[in-house]
Amino acid sequence: MQFLNPVINRIVIHQIYKKNKDEKLKEPPFKGTELTNFEDSAMRNFTKRYDEAIGENSRAIEMLIDIDRNDAVIQNVIQSIHDSDDDFIDSSFKIAKKLDKAQDQPIHKQGIVVVFTGKCNYPARDFLGIIKAETHSGYEKIKDLKTGKISLKFIEEVLLTPGTKLYKSVAFLKKIKYNPNETDLNKNWEVWVSDSQVNKAEGKAAAAYFLEKFLGFIYPQTDSRKTKIFYDVTLQYIQHLDIEQEKKNDYLNALTTYLKVDKSNIIDPIDFSEKYFNKEENTGYLEHLEQMDIETSSFVKDIESIKSKLKTRKLSFNGNIKIIGSPEEFKDKVSFESIDGEPDKHDNIPKWTKIIIKDVIKSQE
Amino acid sequence: MNEEEFLDLWKKDKPRYEAWGKFIQEKVCNSLKDKNKNLDTFLKIPVKYRLKEDKSIVDKAFNRNKIYGNPYEEIEDKVGIRFIVLLLEDIRDICKIIDNCDDWVHDPCRDFNKEREDNPLLFDYQSMHYILRPAKTLIIGEVEIPQNTPCEVQVRTLLQHAHAELTHDAIYKSKKKVKAKTHRKVARSMALIETTDDFFEDVNNELNTSRLQEFQLKEKLDNLYQTLIGVPPNFEKSSLIIWDAYDDIIDDELYYKIDRYLKKRPDVIELIKEKSKTKSIYRQGIIFFLTWLAMKRRSEIENKWPIALDVIEEIALDCGSSYFRD
Numbered sequence A: 001m002q003f004l005n006p007v008i009n010r011i012v013i014h015q016i017y018k019k020n021k022d023e024k025l026k027e028p029p030f031k032g033t034e035l036t037n038f039e040d041s042a043m044r045n046f047t048k049r050y051d052e053a054i055g056e057n058s059r060a061i062e063m064l065i066d067i068d069r070n071d072a073v074i075q076n077v078i079q080s081i082h083d084s085d086d087d088f089i090d091s092s093f094k095i096a097k098k099l100d101k102a103q104d105q106p107i108h109k110q111g112i113v114v115v116f117t118g119k120c121n122y123p124a125r126d127f128l129g130i131i132k133a134e135t136h137s138g139y140e141k142i143k144d145l146k147t148g149k150i151s152l153k154f155i156e157e158v159l160l161t162p163g164t165k166l167y168k169s170v171a172f173l174k175k176i177k178y179n180p181n182e183t184d185l186n187k188n189w190e191v192w193v194s195d196s197q198v199n200k201a202e203g204k205a206a207a208a209y210f211l212e213k214f215l216g217f218i219y220p221q222t223d224s225r226k227t228k229i230f231y232d233v234t235l236q237y238i239q240h241l242d243i244e245q246e247k248k249n250d251y252l253n254a255l256t257t258y259l260k261v262d263k264s265n266i267i268d269p270i271d272f273s274e275k276y277f278n279k280e281e282n283t284g285y286l287e288h289l290e291q292m293d294i295e296t297s298s299f300v301k302d303i304e305s306i307k308s309k310l311k312t313r314k315l316s317f318n319g320n321i322k323i324i325g326s327p328e329e330f331k332d333k334v335s336f337e338s339i340d341g342e343p344d345k346h347d348n349i350p351k352w353t354k355i356i357i358k359d360v361i362k363s364q365e
Numbered sequence B: 001m002n003e004e005e006f007l008d009l010w011k012k013d014k015p016r017y018e019a020w021g022k023f024i025q026e027k028v029c030n031s032l033k034d035k036n037k038n039l040d041t042f043l044k045i046p047v048k049y050r051l052k053e054d055k056s057i058v059d060k061a062f063n064r065n066k067i068y069g070n071p072y073e074e075i076e077d078k079v080g081i082r083f084i085v086l087l088l089e090d091i092r093d094i095c096k097i098i099d100n101c102d103d104w105v106h107d108p109c110r111d112f113n114k115e116r117e118d119n120p121l122l123f124d125y126q127s128m129h130y131i132l133r134p135a136k137t138l139i140i141g142e143v144e145i146p147q148n149t150p151c152e153v154q155v156r157t158l159l160q161h162a163h164a165e166l167t168h169d170a171i172y173k174s175k176k177k178v179k180a181k182t183h184r185k186v187a188r189s190m191a192l193i194e195t196t197d198d199f200f201e202d203v204n205n206e207l208n209t210s211r212l213q214e215f216q217l218k219e220k221l222d223n224l225y226q227t228l229i230g231v232p233p234n235f236e237k238s239s240l241i242i243w244d245a246y247d248d249i250i251d252d253e254l255y256y257k258i259d260r261y262l263k264k265r266p267d268v269i270e271l272i273k274e275k276s277k278t279k280s281i282y283r284q285g286i287i288f289f290l291t292w293l294a295m296k297r298r299s300e301i302e303n304k305w306p307i308a309l310d311v312i313e314e315i316a317l318d319c320g321s322s323y324f325r326d
Helices: A040-054 A074-082 A085-102 A208-214 A223-240 A245-261 A269-276 A279-291 A304-311 A327-333 B003-034 B054-063 B088-100 B112-118 B158-172 B180-208 B217-229 B238-245 B254-264 B266-275 B286-296 B299-304 B309-319
Strands: A007-016 A061-065 A111-120 A125-134 A136-143 A150-158 A167-174 A189-194 A313-317 A321-325 A334-340 A351-357 B079-085 B104-106 B128-134 B138-140 B143-145 B151-157
Touching: A007 A040, A007 A085, A040 A125, A040 A167, A040 A189, A040 B309, A074 A085, A074 A111, A074 A125, A074 A167, A085 A111, A085 A208, A223 A245, A223 A269, A223 A279, A223 A304, A245 A269, A245 A304, A245 A313, A245 A327, A245 A334, A269 A279, A279 B254, A279 B299, A313 A327, A313 A334, A321 A327, A327 A334, B003 B054, B003 B079, B003 B088, B003 B138, B003 B143, B003 B151, B079 B088, B079 B158, B088 B128, B088 B151, B088 B180, B151 B158, B158 B180, B217 B254, B217 B266, B217 B286, B238 B286, B254 B266, B254 B286, B266 B286, B266 B309, B286 B299, B286 B309
Parallel strands: B079 B151
Antiparallel strands: A007 A111, A061 A189, A111 A125, A125 A167, A136 A150, A167 A189, A313 A321, A334 A351, B104 B128, B128 B151, B138 B143
8 A cells, every 4th residue: 555654643552462271251351541652763663563564565465444334333434534533532443443343253263453544645635554563472682781781671562563464454545535525435535455364374264363364355356357467567577588498487487476375475586586586587577577567466356267378388399289188287297408409501509498397198199 | 578577567467367266166166066075086286377476487487497578467377376186087077167167268288188189299297278368358356357368277187186296296397308208207197097097997996887877867856856746856875776786677758658657646746745845855856766766676675775664665555555455
């Protein structure tokens, strides 16, 4: 999400608890009673954490508000963002309570719910942010002033350490053309979520309580097109790289694996690039995306429209010679390398390809 | 004109020669300052115009080979100025100033570059010599300087100067006949000096050439700053450390990449305008590169960023770019 010059003006913190496994009961949420006043450095750090989770180049994905839901959190958000400071404490607590309600399984972790409002971008737009931060344990460095000895003090509950995995972040950002009379919420609001669970295998289901039940979000429809563009543009980049054919084969396999086999629900072009390409190729790839006017933000994977392309890997030669196979088999059983061929009558040495297929010939026609 | 009349005239004319020498000296020095040269370091010997001493001018007019028909008019170094610099390119800087100034005119001067071409086998005294005369009659204070007032200006490297200092008195003014082998040594030392001056220039070029200069990126970004932000940018030396660290990614394309990115992001320009009121890094042309770096080339930050990390982290935060990724 574009998040220029963020200024957070009020923050309130509530707490929600975990469902007890045996009794299937849990403590009611705890309401923060006043606005949090961070010192400058703490505020900067907090803004930075949120920026890392939701800003440009982050793993956050853009979602849509489910307009068929009438109990969705967006109504509380609209109220909260316009409330006076006192009312904001109450209305933000309603948001925390909604999350508490959505967390109906013992597996859903307890944590604090930070609700905050502010402005960002040009022209300045209102936004409301929510962070659900799970607590974990850690240590604090302690230095004995007399002896200079350093020791560690165990801390049971630590929050918002670097590492976006340990918190879920949400942004409701007013669109430039925000109109209070507009009935289509998606025309008024841009909504983004950063939730590492979504990236994991079966992430959609695991994150459903947060994304759907609590936030009332749905995945945008355009992702199948975005996935196809990502595939086409990346394929084109790999095909035009000036590298050995064997390396190209590796990259094409990687692309297919990333789209077809990788269990993440998210396509993250930066992540793909950093994972597979070397530094120069990585830079070249990002430049290629820029030139093609393709954004690098993450989006939900949808391979529907490229399914048939992902089904086969193909090597083509002149004279209509082809080797075709499924990407998985191809990866395991086919290897090849460029070799120098026999000189022609002018003593030019042609390039040939040596192919090894780890199998016997099954049939010929 | 006898010696006495000659001296009387010279004493009467001294104020106008002095004024003319002073005028030229100040003019050249101010132009150097305009080019951001620090005179204390650029000029290796403090510059001071000098009137010829009475004894020496009389000696030149009457005693030395009597080459002048009208010695008073023909002696052109009655006032002289000498600029001593370190490098050949510094000489070119000063000569450019002299050549381009409209306040004076000069005949073809003594140019050691041309002398080298004309006499490739000769290693002799080298210096740039100009005789400058006012382009029109000048009035400075109460002194009138007519157009026929000459001033000799010499421009040399420190090494050329050292050579001249030794040879001028010891050789040219020597009362006894100088031996051939001494002449040979002087010529050899000039050859050495010419070689060394060239080496100095090479070393200086090697130390100072950067891709930043080659592609004039700083100048281009400064112009862009003036255009987009509406005020001239500042310059702080710390930016050179950053440029130095990123020299390898500077190429003829980089400016266009940054420009393209800014065209797509008018909000970034708004951000820079606003932050420039409070943060000095936003008042420099390099800020365009830094916002581009923070938003588009995070991978270039981790291993290369040469100064305190919070500088770029803060820019990334202002830009809303996720800098840290786990």
